[in-house]
Amino acid sequence: MPDWRELVRQRLSGLALDAEEKDEVQAELAAHLEESYEVFCKGGLPEKEAVHRTFEQVADWRDLQRRILIAKRSGHPMQKRVHQLWIPGFLTMALSIVFLVTLQKLGFNVRMVSWRDSDIFFYAPWLVSLPFLGALGAYISSRAGGSRGTALLASIFPALALTLTFLLMFPIDMIIEPIIGRRVDFNIVAAVLLKDGIGWILVPGAALLVGGLLVHLLFGRRLLPQDTAIG
Amino acid sequence: MIGSGIKRGTAELAILSVLEEGPLHGYEMARRIEEQTKGALRFTLAALYPMLYRMEQRGWIRGSWETSDNGRKRRCYRLTPSGKKKLLPLRKEWEELFGALKRLTKVAHA
Numbered sequence: 530m531p532d533w534r535e536l537v538r539q540r541l542s543g544l545a546l547d548a549e550e551k552d553e554v555q556a557e558l559a560a561h562l563e564e565s566y567e568v569f570c571k572g573g574l575p576e577k578e579a580v581h582r583t584f585e586q587v588a589d590w591r592d593l594q595r596r597i598l599i600a601k602r603s604g605h606p607m608q609k610r611v612h613q614l615w616i617p618g619f620l621t622m623a624l625s626i627v628f629l630v631t632l633q634k635l636g637f638n639v640r641m642v643s644w645r646d647s648d649i650f651f652y653a654p655w656l657v658s659l660p661f662l663g664a665l666g667a668y669i670s671s672r673a674g675g676s677r678g679t680a681l682l683a684s685i686f687p688a689l690a691l692t693l694t695f696l697l698m699f700p701i702d703m704i705i706e707p708i709i710g711r712r713v714d715f716n717i718v719a720a721v722l723l724k725d726g727i728g729w730i731l732v733p734g735a736a737l738l739v740g741g742l743l744v745h746l747l748f749g750r751r752l753l754p755q756d757t758a759i760g
Numbered sequence: 761m762i763g764s765g766i767k768r769g770t771a772e773l774a775i776l777s778v779l780e781e782g783p784l785h786g787y788e789m790a791r792r793i794e795e796q797t798k799g800a801l802r803f804t805l806a807a808l809y810p811m812l813y814r815m816e817q818r819g820w821i822r823g824s825w826e827t828s829d830n831g832r833k834r835r836c837y838r839l840t841p842s843g844k845k846k847l848l849p850l851r852k853e854w855e856e857l858f859g860a861l862k863r864l865t866k867v868a869h870a
Contacts, residue, residue, distance in 0.1 A: 553835075554809075554813075556835075557786065557809070557835045558805060558809060560785075560786075560787070560832070560833070560834055560835070561786050561787045561805050561808075561809075562805065564787040565787065565805070586804040586805040586806060587804070587805055587806045588806065589806075592806075593805075593806045593809075593810070596806075596810035597809060597810050597813060599810070600809075600810040600811070600813035600814040600817065601813050601817065602817075603813075603814050603817045603818070
């Protein structure tokens with residue numbers, strides 16, 4: 530039997546899609562050809578004739594390549610981005626904030642861990658909830674057709690937003706403090722950023738990512754369009 | 761000669777209709793359409809996949825890899841809520857068009 534995957538790969542080598550998407554298209558088309566070929570063979574055609582009849586389905590591979598490319602690019606990228614990243618990302622962030630505020634109102638205390646003469650704050654009940662929220666973000670993104678990367682990005686979105694806020698705080702602080710006449714001790718600012726970065730970004734980000742990865746492992750094959758597990 | 765717009769409309773309606781019955785992979789979809797239309801509509805690979813990808817981009821169908829009973833991995837397509845919504849007016853449009861053509865040809869033959 531011909532290696533359909535390789536034959537399609539050769540004929541669609543110029544398909545200008547990203548590697549994952551291209552691989553997926555080639556795998557799908559190869560599977561179709563393989564099935565056609567097998568049906569022809571079962572119908573009693575000799576192998577050579579079956580191969581010929583199978584290939585007859587595509588008169589012009591270059592034209593097919595062009596039409597696949599047009600079709601794949603026909604979506605609205607902005608709309609896709611909104612459904613695959615921004616909506617699940619912001620939803621994950623909103624829920625994580627609501628949950629944090631609720632826990633604080635309910636009186637759950639922050640856990641303090643000492644590390645190298647400094648105290649790092651961990652909000653344990655909130656951290657426990659984050660894998661679930663990360664999983665939710667990844668699931669919604671995947672359902673909207675988001676790639677593996679986009680789904681994971683949506684799952685850690687709250688941590689990314691907080692990172693951006695932290696990064697903005699540093700230069701803003703450097704501008705504002707001299708204006709209001711206060712001397713900035715950069716060592717203190719850097720220490721605070723590092724401490725809060727661990728407690729509020731790194732650890733929560735890891736917790737969110739755990740949820741995103743779990744969704745990928747449990748549902749990835751069924752949900753994610755980029756799965757190229759065809760053998 | 762049938763215009764490309766009509767051809768595309770027919771193909772979209774055919775795909776959405778077979779997917780309404782349940783998820784299918786490309787080859788099976790083409791086979792069902794051919795069988796159910798008694799060979800009047802036939803999709804080759806070259807015609808089917810650009811159409812499927814376009815419909816997927818529009819959010820009418822969604823593809824995902826699935827493993828069949830014989831261990832083969834196939835990309836199966838299913839209707840999305842948006843596709844279901846699209847199917848109803850599309851079906852109505854075609855019913856109206858065919859109704860009109862039927863009336864017209866009857867008058868012409870009278």
